[in-house]
Amino acid sequence: MPINDLLDTLNWKSELLSTIIWCLLAGIGFVVSYLLIYQTSRKREVARKDEINRKFQLLVEKALFFEPEEGETGNEIIIPPKFEKFMRKEVYRDFLLQQIVDTRKYISGIAADHLEELYLQLNLHNYSLKKMNSRKWYIKAQGIQELALMNQTQFAEAIQPYTNHKNSYVRLEAQAAMVRLFQFKGLDFLGATSYTMSDWEQMKVMEQLPKKPPQETAAIKEWLQSTNQSVVLFAMRLIYNYRLYQLHDELAACLSHPVQFIREKGAKFLGNIYNETTSALIIRRFNLESKRYQLEALNTLCLIGDEKNIPFLYQKLSDTDYDIKLAAAKAILESIEDGRALIAQHPAAGTYPLNSILAEFKAEQAA
């Protein structure tokens, strides 16, 4: 009968529908429960990490402001036993290491010594060493940086080969590390490096050097003879930055170097360690050299301020290049008391740029 068929169909459909609804509800319940459990577990994990972070911070603070008990002379910081458990997990070890290293960057003196002691007590030096031996360059570089920051001179032999590594980041970290650990003695890698040191790399290595000049300069003389032009440049920068007057002649020899930019830098750097022969040496090459050399030379003559150079400088006021004219005029003003009067005598004194420099000088004098 059709009604019975219809009722049967309806019963079947409603059962299917209710099954689907129950399945959906069960699914939603499962997802909601999973999310709740996951959230709770995450919150616990975050709270645990915060708690561990606080403990790590307390340990670092304890090391920073450590004072031995009365009667004790040692530097050993008492580390709670639970830290051994933390040190077994890489994520916590990394975290604590980062805290110690980041703090060490800003601290010096006894507090720094205590941080280094803590680093050793927790065996983190072995972990940094392991990083240094990693195949991944960024981990390797990080390991080297950590060892240097934490003053681990005992690993210098292990770091040394990386000063000539093919990866520039690893190389720079190793070079900076050696200098940080051993100051000028750490520059020995310059004798063997086969890669070019960029200006940036030279600056980063130079930053690690002490303010006091080096006692020994024999190595600098050798580096000036290097076939690696960047090493020659670095040696010249050392002479310039530390005003090593005793190396004047060696630096002056760079004015005859086969490479142009070395000659240009020579003309500049001599300005910091000049003597009575410097201006003649610079002027001798003037007409053979590039415009950059000429401008550097004129700036140096400005610094030297010697009356002997006046005939040469006066002649340069007639140069066809405005920049050369200007630089020569400035050098004259610095070299003699009445430089303005001398420039005013020049046939081109009424034209640019000489008239401009005379006006500027007059305004400065008035002020």
Added chain:
Amino acid sequence: MKILVAEDEPIMLKTIELRLKKDGYTVIGTSDGREAMEKIDAEQPDLIITDIMMPYASGLEIVGMVKQQQKKDIRIIILSAMGQETTVLEAFDLGADDFIAKPFSPNELSMRVKRLLSK
């Protein structure tokens, strides 16, 4: 005694605060120059320790503001990184009382603070 510390590097700020709190001072910390100036007006500290390079207002501006307002009793220590010699000289010109180079020794900082506050 109240000390205001203006330093945008969190680890340095924390370390300085800890050291000074250990010495028994009340410490007000801030990590930007503008907030530092507001807190100087509000809290009237006895001594200010300020970094030179900071967001919104530099350490030099802070020194200038304090000395211009003739807050002569407020001592100022400048924190400077290596290579900032001319800026340090400028700070002294403006009226700063002392400077400490970074990286710094917390113990040395403590002694310098003690010395300045005892004057």
